[in-house]
Each structure stands twice: as C-alpha cells, then as structure tokens.
Amino acid sequence: MRRTAALLLIGNEILSGRTRDDNIQYLATRLGELGIPLHEIRVIPDIRETIVANVTDLRARFDEVFTTGGIGPTHDDITAPCVAEAFGVAWEFHPATYDMLKEQFGADFNPARQRMAKLPRGATPIPNPVSRAPGFSIGNVHVMAGVPRIMRAMFEELAPTLKQGAPVFSRTWHTLNLFEGTIADGLEAIQNTYPQLDLGSYPFHREDGRRGVALVAKGQDKEAVEQAAHAIYTLLKEKGGAPLEGEPPP
Amino acid sequence: MRRTAALLLIGNEILSGRTRDDNIQYLATRLGELGIPLHEIRVIPDIRETIVANVTDLRARFDEVFTTGGIGPTHDDITAPCVAEAFGVAWEFHPATYDMLKEQFGADFNPARQRMAKLPRGATPIPNPVSRAPGFSIGNVHVMAGVPRIMRAMFEELAPTLKQGAPVFSRTWHTLNLFEGTIADGLEAIQNTYPQLDLGSYPFHREDGRRGVALVAKGQDKEAVEQAAHAIYTLLKEKGGAPLEGEPPP
Numbered sequence: 001m002r003r004t005a006a007l008l009l010i011g012n013e014i015l016s017g018r019t020r021d022d023n024i025q026y027l028a029t030r031l032g033e034l035g036i037p038l039h040e041i042r043v044i045p046d047i048r049e050t051i052v053a054n055v056t057d058l059r060a061r062f063d064e065v066f067t068t069g070g071i072g073p074t075h076d077d078i079t080a081p082c083v084a085e086a087f088g089v090a091w092e093f094h095p096a097t098y099d100m101l102k103e104q105f106g107a108d109f110n111p112a113r114q115r116m117a118k119l120p121r122g123a124t125p126i127p128n129p130v131s132r133a134p135g136f137s138i139g140n141v142h143v144m145a146g147v148p149r150i151m152r153a154m155f156e157e158l159a160p161t162l163k164q165g166a167p168v169f170s171r172t173w174h175t176l177n178l179f180e181g182t183i184a185d186g187l188e189a190i191q192n193t194y195p196q197l198d199l200g201s202y203p204f205h206r207e208d209g210r211r212g213v214a215l216v217a218k219g220q221d222k223e224a225v226e227q228a229a230h231a232i233y234t235l236l237k238e239k240g241g242a243p244l245e246g247e248p249p250p
Numbered sequence: 251m252r253r254t255a256a257l258l259l260i261g262n263e264i265l266s267g268r269t270r271d272d273n274i275q276y277l278a279t280r281l282g283e284l285g286i287p288l289h290e291i292r293v294i295p296d297i298r299e300t301i302v303a304n305v306t307d308l309r310a311r312f313d314e315v316f317t318t319g320g321i322g323p324t325h326d327d328i329t330a331p332c333v334a335e336a337f338g339v340a341w342e343f344h345p346a347t348y349d350m351l352k353e354q355f356g357a358d359f360n361p362a363r364q365r366m367a368k369l370p371r372g373a374t375p376i377p378n379p380v381s382r383a384p385g386f387s388i389g390n391v392h393v394m395a396g397v398p399r400i401m402r403a404m405f406e407e408l409a410p411t412l413k414q415g416a417p418v419f420s421r422t423w424h425t426l427n428l429f430e431g432t433i434a435d436g437l438e439a440i441q442n443t444y445p446q447l448d449l450g451s452y453p454f455h456r457e458d459g460r461r462g463v464a465l466v467a468k469g470q471d472k473e474a475v476e477q478a479a480h481a482i483y484t485l486l487k488e489k490g491g492a493p494l495e496g497e498p499p500p
Binding site: 011012013014015016017018019020021024025026027028029030031032037038039040041042043044045072073074075076077105108110111112113116130131147149150168170172180181182183184185187188191198199200201202203204205206207216218247 | 261262263264265266267268269270271274275276277278279280281282287288289290291292293294295322323324325326327355358360361362363366380381397399400418420422430431432433434435437438441448449450451452453454455456457466468497
C-alpha cells in the first residue's frame with residue numbers, strides 16, 4: 001500500500017538564512033522507514049493566511065501532514081490557532097495540558113505560557129518528553145515543535161501511532177571519474193525495464209576536485225530493486241567505472 | 251521597494267533523506283542581501299505535472315523564482331522541458347550552447363549530453379563556470395543546477411542581473427538560561443511599538459544541556475531596527491539575562 005506525507009516548516013528563520021534546517025533529513029529518513037515517504041516539503045513564514053492556506057491544501061492532497069515550528073509562547077507562535085482555523089474548530093484550553101503545565105511552571109504560569117495549553121478542539125496532544133509543552137494531532141495533521149531536539153522526541157512519540165505503508169527499498173552505487181553523460185542512455189534503458197522503480201542519478205562535484213556520480217534504485221518491489229542494482233553495477237563496469245556500494249564519501 | 255522570491259528544489263534526493271540540503275541557506279542569505287528575501291521554499295519530486303504546476307503557481311505569486319536541480323543529461327533531468335511547458339514555449343536547441351558543448355565534449359557529445367543544449371525558446375543562458383552546461387532564465391524564473399558548487403557559481407553569475415530591492419537590516423541578541431515564556435509579553439509590546447519590523451524569538455535547546463533564546467529584530471527601517479534592538483537588550487537585562495550580540499553558539 002502506498003502512503004504519502006508532506007512536511008510544512010513554519011517560521012522565518014530558514015527563509016532568512018539565519019538558521020540551517022536541521023529537521024528535513026531526519027523526518028525524510030524516518031518517514032521512508034515507516035513507508036510514508038515524503039512527497040512535498042514547504043517552508044513558509046508565520047503569516048496567518050499563509051499557514052491556513054497551506055495546511056488546507058496539503059491535508060487534502062496527502063495522507064499525512066507534519067508541521068514544525070510556531071508552537072511556543074511568543075507572539076510569533078501562531079501555528080495552533082491557524083490549524084484550528086484550517087479545521088474550522090475552536091482554539092481552546094485543553095484541560096489535561098493546562099493542569100500539567102500549571103504544575104510545571106507554578107507561579108510562572110503566566111498568560112504567555114498558558115497559550116501553550118490551548119489546542120484545536122478535538123486534537124490529541126503529542127507528548128514532549130524534553131520540555132513538556134505538547135504538540136498535537138488533528139485529523140491527518142501532526143503539529144510539532146521546531147527545535148530539532150524537541151521535534152525528534154515528539155516524532156518518536158507519534159511514530160508508533162501512525163499507519164505504516166509498504167517499506168521502500170533502495171540500493172546505491174557510486175563511482176568516481178565517470179559522468180552522467182556517459183551512462184545516461186544505459187541508465188534510461190534500466191529505468192524502462194523496471195518502470196515500477198525510481199532510478200535516480202546524482203552527480204557530485206566536490207571542492208577538492210573529486211567528481212563522480214551516485215546511482216540509486218528505489219522502490220517497494222525488493223526483487224526488482226536487487227535486479228536493477230545488479231544492472232547498474234554492470235553498466236558502471238562496462239563504462240570503465242569502479243562501482244562501490246553506498247553513498248559517495250562527503 | 252519590497253521584492254519577493256520563491257525557491258523550488260526539484261528532485262527526490264532531499265525528499266528521500268538521501269542527501270541533506272546544502273542550497274537553501276546559501277540562497278536565503280544571498281537573496282536577503284540583495285533585497286529579494288525568500289518568502290517560500292518548496293521541495294518537489296521530478297514528476298512532470300508537479301513541476302509544471304509549481305512553476306506556474308510560484309511565478310505568478312512572487313517577483314523572482316529560483317529553481318535548483320534536474321538540468322543534467324539523465325532521464326530524471328526534466329526541469330527544462332517542464333519550464334518550457336509552464337511558459338507554453340518550445341524546448342529546443344540553443345545554437346550557441348550547442349556549439350559550446352559540442353566543442354567541449356567532442357566525440358563524446360552523445361544524445362544525452364545534447365539534451366543539455368536544449369532550452370525553452372526565448373530563455374537566456376546562465377553561465378556555468380564549473381562544468382559548462384548552463385542554467386537559464388526565462389521571464390522571472392531562474393533555473394540552476396542542484397550540485398551546490400555549480401549552483402553557487404551560477405547564482406553569482408546571475409546576481410548582478412537581478413533587480414535588487416531595499417536591503418533588510420537585522421540585529422540579534424541571545425542569552426542563556428532565560429526562556430521564551432518569561433519575555434513573551436515584553437517582546438510582544440516591542441513588536442507592537444514597531445509594527446513595520448519582524449521580531450522573531452528562537453529558543454535553542456542543545457544536546458549538551460545549554461538552553462536559551464535568540465531574539466531577532468529585522469526590517470528595512472534601519473533606525474527602527476536599532477531602537478527595537480535596544481529595547482530587546484533592556485528587556486533581557488530586566489528579566490535577569492546576560493544578553494550577547496549575535497547568534498547563540500552552535
């Protein structure tokens with residue numbers, strides 16, 4: 001069974017270049033392992049109309065939607081009310097979350113922190129073992145923190161509850177000093193033999209002068225992946241390459 | 251003058267988690283410097299309908315659209331014909347590019363490599379000082395390679411030709427052991443005083459236990475950025491922080 005996921009990163013820090021994204025690769029890898037591969041990623045600013053429109057669009061087109069960012073206590077943390085708006089439900093105090101955060105913060109449980117106890121009506125909290133204030137799931141939308149350490153902890157709380165799809169298998173060869181233009185025709189012939197697979201060609205071109213190409217065969221049909229990987233190995237040898245299994249060195 | 255940019259990353263390697271993106275932060279930073287800040291990023295697979303739909307959508311909504319990936323010689327390199335389709339023009343040999351690549355490759359100028367000499371009709375090549383095969387601009391869409399070293403070289407060829415907007419100024423303070431919930435109200439008051447700025451609050455939570463927050467004041471009104479930065483410094487001191495200028499340590 002094919003299942004699909006989209007990822008929506010909410011906030012200005014990646015768009016401005018202030019921080020380098022540290023969430024995409026983790027989630028892409030984990031979702032592939034769970035058989036819910038990522039089909040689209042978007043990074044958007046924390047503008048109400050933009051968030052609502054993107055949540056509405058993505059949740060209609062993909063089986064699962066994951067968001068990161070915008071669930072803290074400051075004025076620019078508007079993801080939760082926007083998701084509530086996208087679902088047409090109230091954004092209101094979640095009693096169990098309110099009680100938990102009240103106990104945690106004591107006299108410091110001020111109005112800003114109380115905002116973190118508000119969820120869209122009908123949402124299920126995603127536990128946060130790092131700093132307590134939860135994420136949440138509503139329908140097929142899963143709202144997580146943007147801080148990588150917290151996002152990962154939330155995702156691993158959420159993962160066992162997700163409906164998994166068929167796992168994706170892949171095999172990769174790389175070779176130095178052999179270029180895409182030399183193997184393109186042979187690779188296309190292999191792709192045509194195995195239309196149920198995705199064959200990818202990824203050139204690398206390092207600052208130190210090392211150049212070459214990585215070739216990936218990927219799909220849910222494990223036997224076809226093995227056969228295509230063998231055909232790729234044979235092609236690379238024929239063209240004078242010295243294929244090595246796995247990713248090229250960094 | 252406000253100008254806006256969108257970035258479209260085309261290809262499966264980031265969606266699958268195979269590679270970590272190495273282009274977003276570079277382009278986000280450079281576009282901010284040029285006064286054409288990024289407002290949206292999308293990562294999409296190399297599927298024809300998906301590429302055409304995204305190019306069509308983004309070029310209508312943003313002043314400039316930059317794409318990376320999918321312009322090599324292999325079967326999965328379909329960005330150029332898709333951009334041609336989005337513009338409703340032919341994808342055809344560009345004579346000067348054909349002659350240049352023919353001279354470069356000599357007897358190895360096979361049909362796969364000849365594809366790299368095809369551009370949408372009316373496109374202007376973006377020179378590629380690293381490996382020759384060019385990117386191109388058509389209308390407000392700028393098509394570049396995905397390999398980071400080549401993308402950067404192409405972007406720097408393109409940059410002097412772009413219409414720049416007003417530069418964005420920013421100042422950042424960070425402090426350890428002071429949390430968003432403590433300063434949220436004060437920060438919102440500063441945001442309300444300077445509605446023309448974007449004030450951002452970015453908590454950090456490191457594996458080694460260091461925690462704190464980075465506060466950013468950003469906008470095109472330099473005087474207001476300075477005043478807001480002073481107000482943020484004062485707020486952090488009041489709340490018991492030890493503010494330091496600049497980003498938190500990694």
